[in-house]
Amino acid sequence: MKVASPVPKGRVERRLSARSRPLEIIAQVTWMLAIGEAEGEEIDYGTGELVEVLQTEAERRESLLDY
Secondary structure, three states: OOOOOOOOHHHHHHHOOOOHHHHHHHHHHHHHHHHHHOOHHHHHHHHHHHHHHHHHHHHHHHHHOOO
16 A cells, blocks of 8 residues: 655645635544544554545646646
8 A cells, every 4th residue: 555655734734725625624524533433443444445545636636736
């Protein structure tokens, strides 16, 4: 599983448009609610799946220069 390198917080915030910030908050809350109900291996599996989805989207946006 390929994991993106960490990006300094300020850099990420600059990338986010005002329109995308509410979506990011919704995504974070959704993830935290799901993790709060999961146990052990479910957390590991869910985290791995999330990393794959985020990596794929990051690569897609990078190819479109949409970051």
